[in-house]
Amino acid sequence: MTWEEELFGFLDDLEHQAGALFEADRDLEVADRSRTEYQQVSLASRLQASLDDEVGLDVVGVGVLRGRLERVCESWCLLRTASGQEWLVPLPALTAVDGAADRSVPEVAWSPLTRLGLGSALRRLGDAGERCLVHRRDGGRHEGVPARVGADFLELVEGEGVRSRVRLVAFAAIAAVQSP
Template structure:
């Protein structure tokens, strides 16, 4: 029976090698599939999973970072609350985000409220009559009151002479107001 034991040992060894090769192939396939799936993940999806988290956002045109609780993510903008100050941030101006969740929420699972654009958030500030600071992507800062909000711009009333400036959404990095 010695040769039978050796034969069974050989078969066991071959089976273990085949099982190991199969596991290696499955792992490589899993890694490839994970990479392929991850390329469909958007920044908005990662931010959506981070709602309620403390984040730090760096923006083009705004010195330093905007830090606070990420309260809302919607079409083209996000709301970061830092104490009694609210930041309406244009996602087009976002350069980095620190503190985001490792997860992502697929767009199909988003609330219908996420379809509200930047204009909706700015209208809330205009309706409240709150003084605000408008930060532009180029680095300029404007202070005043939002009067009206159009489709792709807002009217900012500045200074004692109450001059009106039209601010294009495409130039807007963030709006800081007291919430």
């Protein structure tokens, strides 16, 4: 082997080592970028990817609700249990989710209807005249028909006839709304 062959062999070896170091550095950079980008993923976007799936929602003041995730919006979701009950759950009342999809759906891919707030969903219940059970985060409950919905509260008519009364329930206090 000539000195030229030895030199080229040595340079080839150095080039392979530099390439391996570059690959290792690039892999670390990609992993770091992935972690950084993942911080942009919201709970709602993970739930969007779980639409029509069976999930378990751990809700403050209520416990674990299991059923099919029927709708997800920016601030709330709708779950239908096996018995057919619907649960309207504000996302801030969730403490854990079991069975969610591994992926997420970016907000740009969401329907414009997902921008509807909690008030819109509560208005739908009121328009239907549905009696519901409002579960509070502190464990308390109120049964009645949603009458009007303000910017940050629900007007709930409890009781019937002359015994009825109106109770204002702050959105921030609502853990879930159960309808039959």
